Amino acid sequence: MTTWWPYVRLAAAVLGLAAIIRQLTLSLGNALSSETAWGGHLPTVIANFFSYFTILSNVLAVIALVIGGLWMLRTRRTAEAEPAWLATLLACASTYMIVTGIVYNLLLRNIPLAGISDVWTNETLHVVIPLVMLADVLFAPRRRALPRGAMLTAVIFPIVWAAYTLIRANFITSPATGNPWWYPYPFLDPHLQGGYLGVIAYILGIAVAIIAVAAFVVWVGRRRGASR
Template sequence: MTTWWPYVRLAAAILGFAALTRQLAIAIGNAQRAETEWGAHLPTVTANFFSYFTVLSNLIAAVTLVIGAVWMLRHRRDRTPEPLWLSTLFACASTYMIVTGIVYNVLLRQIAIAGISDVWTNETLHVIIPLVMLADVLLAPHRRALPWSSLWVVAAFPIAWVAYTLLRAGFITAPFTGTAWWYPYPFLDPHLQGGYPGVIAYVIGIAAVIIAVGAGVIWAGRRQWTGGAKQASAVESERRRASR
């Protein structure tokens, strides 16, 4: 696993960066072709693109996969566990991508993508990379056990993102439609959810999913660490017996 898993990570990262680049090109291209002054405002279109949780999560995941692959290539001949900061980064990236896959396929898959996304970019960002990150949680070697307090670190970014999204929305004129607000997802738009109580209900539900997935990711890492430690201890004991 140590021999070829770094290349799985690198391949997934390249695919993720390619999908993000293509998606940004589509967004900018649509803005340049827009016949309204709102749609043609490239700074707003670009800022909105990087305000999607999916985009930010995939960007975090791609960078994390590259860092993790390079680290693993440097340590493929030893049993050195990941440093704490890297395991924490993987816990965050994995949680965000798994949640992205769940939320998209449960709440957003029915939204038409014609003209705003390619099928391959859409499936890459919402299905393939989430599955890769799930596989990384379950299969990647060198995982270090994280303390349960790391769950607060995992939850910090989604909390900050929700606060940023809800505060920013009222100051942005929506590209292409000209409405006096812009939300990246319909379940965060109080105008579509009958007010903020509906939005809060969605936020609480998704927060529960994030906490549950984050706890599962940390548990999987702790379980793998325990199994690896036992195996290493058994190998060392056998080596000592053989040397007597």
């Protein structure tokens, strides 16, 4: 496994990057063909694209997989465990991608794509890459055992992202509808959830999921690191 796992990481990174580029291309195509000023405003469309938790998580996963794969190739003649910074990067990327897969399949799978994605892009970003990152947690060789407190590091980005999303939303005109607000996901939109109490309930539920998944990722890393 030590000999071929770097190539699994690198191949998954290429697939993830291709899906991100494909989805960005679709978003830009929609903007360029839009007949409204707000729908064709490219800076907003691009900023919105990189405001999706799914996209940011996949970008981080691609970076982590490339770095992790190249590190394994460079050090393939040794049996040393991955450095702590790489283990932390992989743990965070794995946590976000596993949560992305869970949230998508529980809350978002039946939402129409409406031209913002296609089937293979959607499944790659929400199912395939999350499964790869889960497999990386369970099977990738030379994992390092992180301290239990490392799971708190994984919580920082989702908190910042949620605050950014809720603050930014009311300063943006939705490219698709022209509404004077834009939320990346329906469960974050207070206009659809009966107010902010409904949104907060979803955020708390997802926060619990993130903490639980981060704890699981760190626990598995500690068990596998200890077994080495």
